[in-house]
Amino acid sequence: MKTLLVTGGAGFIGSHFVRHILGKYPEYRVVNLDALKYAGNLDNLLDVADDPRYRFVHGDIADAPLVEQLLREYQVSAVVNFAAETHVDRSLLDAGGFILTDVHGTYVLLEAARRAGVERFLQVGTDEVYGHVEVGSTDELSPLTPRSPYSASKAGGDLMVLAYHTSYGLPVVITRASNNLGPNQYPEKFIPLFVTNAIDDEPLPLYGDGMQVRDWLYVVDHCEALDLVLHQGQVGEVYNVGGGNEKVNMEVAHRVLDTLGKSKELIKHVADRPGHDRRYSLDCAKLHALGWRPRHDFETALDLTLRWYVENEWWWRKIKTGEYMEYYRQQYQARLEGVRG
Ligand code: DAU
Numbered sequence: 001m002k003t004l005l006v007t008g009g010a011g012f013i014g015s016h017f018v019r020h021i022l023g024k025y026p027e028y029r030v031v032n033l034d035a036l037k038y039a040g041n042l043d044n045l046l047d048v049a050d051d052p053r054y055r056f057v058h059g060d061i062a063d064a065p066l067v068e069q070l071l072r073e074y075q076v077s078a079v080v081n082f083a084a085e086t087h088v089d090r091s092l093l094d095a096g097g098f099i100l101t102d103v104h105g106t107y108v109l110l111e112a113a114r115r116a117g118v119e120r121f122l123q124v125g126t127d128e129v130y131g132h133v134e135v136g137s138t139d140e141l142s143p144l145t146p147r148s149p150y151s152a153s154k155a156g157g158d159l160m161v162l163a164y165h166t167s168y169g170l171p172v173v174i175t176r177a178s179n180n181l182g183p184n185q186y187p188e189k190f191i192p193l194f195v196t197n198a199i200d201d202e203p204l205p206l207y208g209d210g211m212q213v214r215d216w217l218y219v220v221d222h223c224e225a226l227d228l229v230l231h232q233g234q235v236g237e238v239y240n241v242g243g244g245n246e247k248v249n250m251e252v253a254h255r256v257l258d259t260l261g262k263s264k265e266l267i268k269h270v271a272d273r274p275g276h277d278r279r280y281s282l283d284c285a286k287l288h289a290l291g292w293r294p295r296h297d298f299e300t301a302l303d304l305t306l307r308w309y310v311e312n313e314w315w316w317r318k319i320k321t322g323e324y325m326e327y328y329r330q331q332y333q334a335r336l337e338g339v340r341g
Contacts, residue, residue, distance in 0.1 A: 003029045005076040007061050007109065008083030010034035012185045013124065013219055015044035017080065020223040022048055029053045031074050033067070034083070035060040038323055039186040043315055061105040064112060071116040078120035078230065079113050081106060084157075087188050088128075088150045089331055092274060095149035102153035103160065110164045118171075121161065122230045125176040127215070127240065129155040132277035139283040140176075140238040147275050158238075165236045173233040175226060177241040178282055181301055182219030183308035187316055188327065190214075191302075194253055195309045196316050198262045203339075205332050208272030210250035213279035217243030218301035221294035228292050239290070242282030245298035252302075259306050270335035 004021060008014040009032030018030050034040045036058060048054050055074075059066045061083045070076065083105060085091065085098040106123065113121050130138040131145035144159075146152040164170040185192045194204045225241040233239055253267055296304070309316065320328075 001027055001029055002077045003031060003074045005031050005033060005070060005079045007033045007081050010036060010040040010042055010044055011082060013180055013222060014082035015184055016219045017223045017226055018045060019048055020227060022051055022053060031055045031057060031070060033057045033059055033061065033070060044184045062100060062108050064108050067109060067112040071112055076118055079109060079118055080122045080230065081109055082124045088148045089273060091148055091150035098149050098153040103156040106157035107160050110160060110170065114164060114168050114170050120230060121170055121172045123158060123161040123172065123174045125158050125174050126154050127176050127178050127280045127282050129158060129176060133279050133281045137281040137283040140240055140286055147277060171235045173229050173235065174238040175229050175241050176238060177222055178215035178217045178243055178280060180217050180219045180222055181305050183305065187319060191305060192309060194256050195306055198256055198260050198266060203268040203336055204253055204266050205270040205335060206249060206253055206267050207270060207276060210269065211248050212276060213246050213248055215242045215280055215282060216245040216247060216298050217241065217294060218296040221296055225287060225292045228290055232290055239287045240282040240284045241287055242284045243294050246281060247298060255302060268336060268339045270339060
């Protein structure tokens with residue numbers, strides 16, 4: 001029996017990964033450590049909650065005694081770190097929490113993993129650490145030039161992970177993925193925000209000219225890549241994980257509205273995100289050489305995602321209240337009022 005400590009396993013990507021591991025490896029046990037901050041949601045894991053190979057622990061990765069106790073008590077063989085503050089717009093409102101979790105929290109985990117002698121430490125990262133890419137694509141040796149407090153924090157975490165490999169020989173691997181889409185994504189992010197607003201005939205706040213480019217990756221494909229890197233990635237190495245689906249935001253917004261049968265007039269061009277990265281693009285040759293390819297093209301991934309949000313209003317309607325609405329007003333009210341016509 002191998003035990004994985006999955007941190008942030010109640011979040012969007014983490015919860016898909018927990019399900020993937022329990023489904024694929026009958027001999028694995030998963031301990032999910034999650035602080036259940038605003039985007040952590042146990043509804044994401046209702047289907048595995050009673051699995052005897054699954055344990056949920058409510059706590060923070062920055063709590064060193066707790067992390068050390070879990071590694072010892074469960075004889076953890078590998079740590080997979082999803083726990084992070086992840087939303088660029090929130091990092092522009094308040095960077096401090098990003099540094100605490102994405103940099104300091106990562107350090108606490110690394111230190112505990114080193115003392116416990118874990119066999120693997122997988123840091124789940126983002127392509128945003130490379131900064132925006134005007135032409136061509138970034139590979140794993142491209143310089144890190146993060147431009148938002150979020151991406152700077154993630155870059156700091158990544159560098160600490162690599163330092164623990166160089167300095168102490170901790171067997172680390174890092175992945176850097178492009179934009180994910182799929183079920184269970186918190187509706188502050190572009191696609192679930194636009195889908196749920198469109199369902200309710202609310203405006204879709206498109207930043208700037210809407211011609212920014214993102215590379216979309218279906219969350220299930222991402223989890224398969226993480227599994228591969230966890231088991232077969234070379235220690236001390238970084239692997240880019242891109243969906244190979246570069247789309248301009250406007251095109252994605254149109255496709256959402258077309259599929260839901262809603263008017264394009266719902267799109268409102270609003271004031272841009274400060275420092276908005278224009279484009280990301282990943283060179284994934286290194287991961288392809290390990291044998292991974294995404295199994296879902298963008299159209300299929302978006303259709304599956306849309307269908308899930310249409311069929312699971314119980315999941316997102318209760319999120320779009322309280323704290324969410326407060327954030328939504330802070331982020332969008334003035335922007336939407338500034339829209340003419
Ligand atoms: O590239 C990987 C990253 O993708 C992850 O590391 C981040 O955690 C994740 O949030 C995502 O970052 P983005 O900033 O690209 O994602 P977001 O969903 O916030 O925005 C996607 C694009 O849509 C971006 O160009 C901004 C635009 N956008 C977003 C929102 C929320 C809008 O036009 N309007 C919006 O209201």
